[in-house]
Amino acid sequence: MGPLLKVENLKTVFMSERGKVKAVDGISFEIEKGQTLALVGESGCGKSVTCLSILRLLMSSGRIEKGKILFQGKNILSLCNRELRQVRGGQIGMVFQEPMTSLNPLMTLGQQIREILLCHNKISKKEADTRVVELLRDVRFPKPDKSINLYPHQISGGMRQRVMIAIAVACKPLLLIADEPTTALDVTIQAEILDLIQYLKESYGMAVLFVTHNLGIVRQTADKVVVMYAGKAVEEANTDDLFEKAIHPYTRHLIESVPDLHRNYGDFLPSIPGKVPDALHRPEGCPFCLRCDEEEPVCRELMPDFYEYKTDHRVACWGAIHGK
Amino acid sequence: MANEIIRVEKLVKRFERKSGFWNHCHNSVTAVDNLDFLIYEGETMGLVGESGCGKTTLGRMLLHLSIPDSGKVSFMGCDLLLMRSRELRKMRKNMQIVFQDPAGSLNSRMRVQEILSEGLNEHYKNKGKYWIKERISEVLSAVGLEKNSLIRYPHEFSGGERQRIGIARALTLHPGFIVCDEPVSALDVSIQAQILNLLNDLKKQYGLTYLFISHDLSVVKHMATKVAIMYLGRFMEMGPSDTVYKLQKHPYTQILISAIPKIDKKNQERLRVSGEVPSGDNIPDGCRFHPRCPYAETVCRTKDPGWKQVGEDHWISCHFVI
Ligand SMILES: Nc1ncnc2c1ncn2[C@@H]1O[C@H](COP(=O)(O)OP(=O)(O)OP(=O)(O)O)[C@@H](O)[C@H]1O
Numbered sequence A: 001m002g003p004l005l006k007v008e009n010l011k012t013v014f015m016s017e018r019g020k021v022k023a024v025d026g027i028s029f030e031i032e033k034g035q036t037l038a039l040v041g042e043s044g045c046g047k048s049v050t051c052l053s054i055l056r057l058l059m060s061s062g063r064i065e066k067g068k069i070l071f072q073g074k075n076i077l078s079l080c081n082r083e084l085r086q087v088r089g090g091q092i093g094m095v096f097q098e099p100m101t102s103l104n105p106l107m108t109l110g111q112q113i114r115e116i117l118l119c120h121n122k123i124s125k126k127e128a129d130t131r132v133v134e135l136l137r138d139v140r141f142p143k144p145d146k147s148i149n150l151y152p153h154q155i156s157g158g159m160r161q162r163v164m165i166a167i168a169v170a171c172k173p174l175l176l177i178a179d180e181p182t183t184a185l186d187v188t189i190q191a192e193i194l195d196l197i198q199y200l201k202e203s204y205g206m207a208v209l210f211v212t213h214n215l216g217i218v219r220q221t222a223d224k225v226v227v228m229y230a231g232k233a234v235e236e237a238n239t240d241d242l243f244e245k246a247i248h249p250y251t252r253h254l255i256e257s258v259p260d261l262h263r264n265y266g267d268f269l270p271s272i273p274g275k276v277p278d279a280l281h282r283p284e285g286c287p288f289c290l291r292c293d294e295e296e297p298v299c300r301e302l303m304p305d306f307y308e309y310k311t312d313h314r315v316a317c318w319g320a321i322h323g324k
Numbered sequence B: 001m002a003n004e005i006i007r008v009e010k011l012v013k014r015f016e017r018k019s020g021f022w023n024h025c026h027n028s029v030t031a032v033d034n035l036d037f038l039i040y041e042g043e044t045m046g047l048v049g050e051s052g053c054g055k056t057t058l059g060r061m062l063l064h065l066s067i068p069d070s071g072k073v074s075f076m077g078c079d080l081l082l083m084r085s086r087e088l089r090k091m092r093k094n095m096q097i098v099f100q101d102p103a104g105s106l107n108s109r110m111r112v113q114e115i116l117s118e119g120l121n122e123h124y125k126n127k128g129k130y131w132i133k134e135r136i137s138e139v140l141s142a143v144g145l146e147k148n149s150l151i152r153y154p155h156e157f158s159g160g161e162r163q164r165i166g167i168a169r170a171l172t173l174h175p176g177f178i179v180c181d182e183p184v185s186a187l188d189v190s191i192q193a194q195i196l197n198l199l200n201d202l203k204k205q206y207g208l209t210y211l212f213i214s215h216d217l218s219v220v221k222h223m224a225t226k227v228a229i230m231y232l233g234r235f236m237e238m239g240p241s242d243t244v245y246k247l248q249k250h251p252y253t254q255i256l257i258s259a260i261p262k263i264d265k266k267n268q269e270r271l272r273v274s275g276e277v278p279s280g281d282n283i284p285d286g287c288r289f290h291p292r293c294p295y296a297e298t299v300c301r302t303k304d305p306g307w308k309q310v311g312e313d314h315w316i317s318c319h320f321v322i
């Protein structure tokens, strides 16, 4: 059996007044059953668009230009609408970056969770209600039985995110796509949510595609990591290798920029100078070349291949190719 | 002594809520419960605490975006509750907020250009169009967005880019006091560092004062001169940030610090909290943290520990910390 999810050379673009925005520019990766893959990278590099593409949830100005998305061997891009609905929220659960905009403001929490349960399972309303309370308890929502009649605006940002997670795992999905699920949560709840995801992973073999900025979380939860930069994958490795033996200059800078509680930085935190190239005007060669301190002449002209540096460790950098 | 910017006295905020299957129960949630504190000019006060503990509500009350049920907020010596709306509008120019939820707080029908010029048009109309345009491009480049962002709509940006638009909007009016509600939570570490450096720069340049709300304790440690640890509407600890982090006196402070996911080691150990997640409609007796505190004893269940001074500017609410 092949991998649970296989993304092959995915290219997603947006048509905008400014021209064609190449949000995701040829990315490939695989997730095995039960595995956690973390997608990290600079803001705007295409992580959310990758997630949305997998579920074909792009808004009308977005288009998947190229590539394949194989889920359990079937190409999601060629499913009909009915099949697609079965996959979304059923076999693939999702949690989005901004919980307020993804919850319906006119429906209570209970109604929203019940809806998804009734849509994907053959159960009675009463069974659904029991399950709703159970799910709210699972995500450690205070007073689950009393909270089902609350509306989204009545709860704090972090609570909304917990509701989103409850909805996402309601149908025991095989794959959970979680786009920054814990950004709105404090550390203790974050730790609990991560434990919960871990528990769900173990108890029914759920795989997770995890987008996060928090490299601490990546270290603690992911099996492998894909680092993106300007729409492309620049490094892929298993978690320990990535943190201990990162090769791509961008990855190394990223890891160094994590603020450490035990260090005094004075006035300035280390950061990578410059910014991500605008999606409309990317350099010809390596997208990181304008900010790289190990740049060679060839870097500006040609995009390096994403090649297998060693087993299970791939990187796209001329420096690595030239054996530095 | 530096000037007082914010003075908060006995501040309380409750929300009424309906619940139960037929909305038959009315109960009230206490979001902010009797807080007193001061913020001085040039300070950055860090505010940390569990989701739902009342941080956003507190921040909004400081700017009079939410009206307290009782208590008093003074901004530079003026009681906000007694101010008339004209004075208040003038005052607003000087106090801004970066909202927690960038998507929800930006008008989706407005282009970035309009979003950023809204406040400027209200307060600086007399300076002329050219000046306003200059000011906008200044803040735009300060937060690291391209000029061509101006003609785009909020939904055309990534989450982190939207967060930067929110920061830019708060900066346009050159306020003296800014409530930053999770200003960098959606940003990757490198841009996060750039924005934090920018906020610190602006602070030095213009003598700004911040209330800095964040879940990220490492970020708060870097930014804040003093820090308050909040739990269910009350402060558990407040003090100079170096002291609070170094001594880790309050049990809740210890738990928060140990829960930070570390990047240097896999499978870290951490202190685990037990007990039901608290809610503001049923605040426990005694020390409100006792159901989840690993050190709780009988006295914690019955007696409120009060607010004790344990060092210079260092206050704590716990029976066992002296
Ligand atoms: N509807 C749209 N129209 C035009 N451009 C878009 C649209 N949605 C996203 N983009 C652009 O596509 C790029 C990738 O966006 P995406 O949301 O995937 O970033 P991201 O990696 O998730 O960033 P963040 O960490 O900030 O959430 C960005 O440059 C963004 O400006």
Ligand SMILES: Nc1ncnc2c1ncn2[C@@H]1O[C@H](COP(=O)(O)OP(=O)(O)OP(=O)(O)O)[C@@H](O)[C@H]1O
Pocket (backbone or CB within 6 Å): A153, A154, A155, A156, A157, A158, A159, A184, A186, B015, B016, B017, B029, B030, B031, B049, B050, B051, B052, B053, B054, B055, B056, B057, B058, B100, B280
């Ligand atoms: N408009 C409202 N109606 C009813 N309850 C509310 C309202 N706004 C906030 N609350 C309640 O007040 C409490 C404090 O909410 P607040 O948004 O201040 O929390 P927070 O500390 O900012 O949390 P987070 O870190 O998740 O953003 C929560 O219990 C919330 O459910």
Ligand code: SF4
Pocket (backbone or CB within 6 Å): B251, B252, B287, B288, B289, B290, B291, B293, B294, B295, B296, B297, B300, B305, B317, B318, B319, B320
């Ligand atoms: S007073 Fe008791 S319950 Fe409260 S924090 Fe201190 S030890 Fe824990």
Ligand SMILES: [Mg+2]
Pocket (backbone or CB within 6 Å): A047, A048, A049, A097, A179, B158, B159, B160
């Ligand atoms: Mg995103």
Ligand SMILES: [Mg+2]
Pocket (backbone or CB within 6 Å): A156, A157, B055, B056, B057, B100, B181
């Ligand atoms: Mg908040």
